Amino acid sequence: METLHCRIRENSWVARLAARKMGSRSIAIVFGRVIYLHGVSREAFLANVRWVRHEVRHVRQYREHGFLPFLWRYVIDWLRFGYYDIPFEKAARLAEQDPRELDGVEIT
Secondary structure, three states: OOOEEEEEEOOOHHHHHHHHHHOOOOEEEEEOOEEEEEOOOHHHHHHOHHHHHHHHHHHHHHHHHOHHHHHHHHHHHHHHHOHHHOHHHHHHHHHOOOOOOOOOEEEO
């Protein structure tokens, strides 16, 4: 199995902007293989296995679709369906329950 490498960046300005847009105190947002955090520490994020699985699913989606194609589809689907019904978000919510989601994942 190929290792999926992810990185975490705390106190991210881009995550802070996303938190404002979403009306959330804490947020994680993924670009490529980096998980950007705002309002939550690395330790607290990693302790929440469902949340980690969700964000790792997004890292996998970027890898499967490519950086720009993923972003394009994500934005178009957000406009078409609304955030909750974006197919990428639906898949990430399903991944929250999958104990195999983190197999082969290395987070630094």
